[in-house]
Amino acid sequence: MTEDRELDAWREQWSSIAEASTDGQRKIQQRIKKQNQRYVIGNLMSAIMLAGFLLFALVMRHQSGWLGTGWATGICVLVFVSAAYRVWILRGTLHPETQTTRAFVELWHKRVLARIRLLQISIYVSLGWIILCTALTAANWTTIGQDVMAHPKDWVELLIACVLMQPVIWYWAVWLRRRKLAELNEVNIILDEMDD
Amino acid sequence: MNYDHSVTDRFAGQVKIVSEHRQALEEHFDRILSEYWAAISRLAFSYETVASVREELVQEIALAIWLALAQFRGQCSERTFVYRIAHNRGLSHVWRRRPAHQPLEELEESDEPVDPRPHPEELVERADQRVRLMSAIQSLPVTQRQLIVLMLEGLSHAEMAEVMGITENNVAVRLNRARKTLKDALGEK
Numbered sequence A: 001m002t003e004d005r006e007l008d009a010w011r012e013q014w015s016s017i018a019e020a021s022t023d024g025q026r027k028i029q030q031r032i033k034k035q036n037q038r039y040v041i042g043n044l045m046s047a048i049m050l051a052g053f054l055l056f057a058l059v060m061r062h063q064s065g066w067l068g069t070g071w072a073t074g075i076c077v078l079v080f081v082s083a084a085y086r087v088w089i090l091r092g093t094l095h096p097e098t099q100t101t102r103a104f105v106e107l108w109h110k111r112v113l114a115r116i117r118l119l120q121i122s123i124y125v126s127l128g129w130i131i132l133c134t135a136l137t138a139a140n141w142t143t144i145g146q147d148v149m150a151h152p153k154d155w156v157e158l159l160i161a162c163v164l165m166q167p168v169i170w171y172w173a174v175w176l177r178r179r180k181l182a183e184l185n186e187v188n189i190i191l192d193e194m195d196d
Numbered sequence B: 001m002n003y004d005h006s007v008t009d010r011f012a013g014q015v016k017i018v019s020e021h022r023q024a025l026e027e028h029f030d031r032i033l034s035e036y037w038a039a040i041s042r043l044a045f046s047y048e049t050v051a052s053v054r055e056e057l058v059q060e061i062a063l064a065i066w067l068a069l070a071q072f073r074g075q076c077s078e079r080t081f082v083y084r085i086a087h088n089r090g091l092s093h094v095w096r097r098r099p100a101h102q103p104l105e106e107l108e109e110s111d112e113p114v115d116p117r118p119h120p121e122e123l124v125e126r127a128d129q130r131v132r133l134m135s136a137i138q139s140l141p142v143t144q145r146q147l148i149v150l151m152l153e154g155l156s157h158a159e160m161a162e163v164m165g166i167t168e169n170n171v172a173v174r175l176n177r178a179r180k181t182l183k184d185a186l187g188e189k
Helices: A002-015 A024-061 A066-091 A101-139 A141-150 A152-195 B002-047 B051-069 B078-096 B120-138 B142-152 B157-164 B168-188
Strands: none
Touching: A002 B120, A002 B142, A024 A066, A024 B002, A024 B051, A101 A141, A101 A152, A101 B078, A101 B157, A141 A152, A152 B078, A152 B142, B002 B051, B002 B078, B002 B120, B002 B142, B051 B078, B078 B142, B078 B157, B120 B142, B120 B168, B142 B157, B142 B168, B157 B168
């Protein structure tokens, strides 16, 4: 009986807590409208950018030499990956928030783990890619070497850009990994609480 | 020519169906908002103490409800649907914005609820009790906090089990523990 009175008192205090501002609902409508606009504009911009990149790749492809071919191939791969990612995002109609808390936290845990693994794999793949490119260049040096000698400035610029990009990508990957590990730790705490 | 006509008719029909569906969805969303607005606002209190950020959280919850509403097929009750989204958003919010709990003395003046009743002393005491309760709830571990909020919102054990994805017996056991922790926390304040 005491417990019920206690609960009633808590409920009374709880129900008298101030609500969010009354114009909040109007703000939500505005946010929904903005979200819809962003959706349409985002898709339009993506389509334009992808088409632009493909056009650029086509122009580069017609430039003679290995560098042009390399640029064109790289851009085509990038466009393909970006388009696939965009389609994947658009298909993402799953709303994990609608699931039970347990299912939501378990899914969250799986996603964080998957992202950490993906990050590790990406680091290994990028290292492998560098090694592969170096090996291919070495194996075809007789052909590529001629192009390097013919356009040394272009190749030096490309090399400097690649070297400068490495530490940026590396620090970003390290930062992201640390953040994901902290998130994993947080999710583990919630899961432990739920299992307790 | 006839073929062209039927194609345009079909297209117009499709557009009409889509716009009707959209309108029904908007009406449903408006009804949910007006019905659960106060509950969502209170729930946001348990996850965020800063008023401006809390308002942002309420909007995020509402937006998540809107995005998920098109796929709501009555798999669970509407109430469960709303509370699931609200709590799961709250959990993500706690991770994104730590620390979620602020000490009692840091609670903003503007967070104080407005009570129109006339006696100033009683008013102050009630406001103080509310702030103490809020602060105690915010200091609980997230799963206990969630159970306490659902209990205060008047959900049955079965509904709480539906929101959290645990059995009713489990709800009862955890709720007892959560109430004890809350009482202890209130005792410390």
